[in-house]
Amino acid sequence: MANHHLKRLMLLRHAKSDWPRNVEDFERPLSSRGHRDAPLPGLWMVEHGAVPDLILCSSALRTRQTCTWICKELGDKAPTPKLEERLYSASASSILTLINHVPETVTSLLVITHMPGVQELAMRLASVDSNEDAVMEMATHYPTSGLSVLQHDQGWAELDGRDAVMTDFVVQRA
Numbered sequence: 001m002a003n004h005h006l007k008r009l010m011l012l013r014h015a016k017s018d019w020p021r022n023v024e025d026f027e028r029p030l031s032s033r034g035h036r037d038a039p040l041p042g043l044w045m046v047e048h049g050a051v052p053d054l055i056l057c058s059s060a061l062r063t064r065q066t067c068t069w070i071c072k073e074l075g076d077k078a079p080t081p082k083l084e085e086r087l088y089s090a091s092a093s094s095i096l097t098l099i100n101h102v103p104e105t106v107t108s109l110l111v112i113t114h115m116p117g118v119q120e121l122a123m124r125l126a127s128v129d130s131n132e133d134a135v136m137e138m139a140t141h142y143p144t145s146g147l148s149v150l151q152h153d154q155g156w157a158e159l160d161g162r163d164a165v166m167t168d169f170v171v172q173r174a
Contacts, residue, residue: 005153006107006151006152006153007106007107007108007109007151007152007153007154007156008050008052008107008108008109008149008150008151009099009109009111009125009149009150009151009152009159009164010041010045010050010052010108010109010110010111010147010148010149010150011095011111011113011118011121011122011147011148011150012041012066012070012110012111012112012113012118012145012146012147012148013113013114013115013118013119013142013143013144013145013146013147014030014034014038014058014060014062014063014065014066014112014113014114014144014145015030015033015034015035015037015038015062015065015066015069015144015145016030016031016033016034016037016144016145017029017030017031017034017062017144018030018031018034025060026059026060026061026088027060027061028060028061028062029061029062029065030062030065030066033174034062034065034066034144034145035065035069036174037144037145037172037173037174038065038066038068038069038070038145039069039070039072039073039174040145040172040173040174041070041145041147041170041172042069042070042071042072042073042074043073044147044170044172045070045073045074045110046073046074046075046077048168050108050149051074051077051078051108052074052079052108052109052110053079053105053106053107053108053109054079054082054102054103054106054108054109054110055067055070055071055078055079055080055081055082055109055110055111055112056081056082056084056087056098056099056102056109056110056111056112057081057082057083057084057087057111057112057113058083058084058085058087058088058090058112058113058114059083059084059085059087059088060088060114063087063088063112063113063114064083066112066145067081067112070110070112081112084098086098087111087112087113087114088113088114089114089117090113090114090117091117091120092117092120092121092123092124094117095111095113095117095118095121096121096124096125096159096160098111099111099156099159100156100157100158100159101156101157102156103156104155104156104157106156109156115142118142118146118148119138119139119142122138122142122148122150122166122169123135123138123139124161124162125150125152125159125161125162125163125164125166126138126148126150126162126164126165126166127162127163127164127165127166128162129165130150130164130165130166130167131165131166131167131168131169134148134149134166134167134168134169135166135169137169137171138166138169143171145171145172145173146169146170146171147168147169147170147171148166148168148169149166149167149168149169149170150164150165150166150167151164151165151167152164152165
């Protein structure tokens, strides 16, 4: 892959959510641990020069809250997130369809979504050239606030399967 054409895709599972009674799944908030952990992927992005140009975020409450913490860490570099109802309970294929429609001007994309779609998509996209430890960790257990970082050298519309290199799988706890 030629470095000057590389695009970065980051797939983030929302931070730990709470299970309050009489609350619909869509409206579940982050737990206290979720609020502590949610900023950490944003800190990692800043420390590793991986600030996204575009954020696609599920419109569920827990993903919106996670996104707010990420953007706080990104500061003035944070793009305005695009809330996407179709990311809620989305399959890997549905998430990929949204990614396939991202403008080519975007070179770094963050998608904040849910299990199992986030893990299934990361597994689908990871090429044989990926960091084996990162892929094995991600495939075995994709915890809340887990972040898959992939790179590819093609257009977003062409991204399909086994054509992105997973460089990192980031799991941090506060």
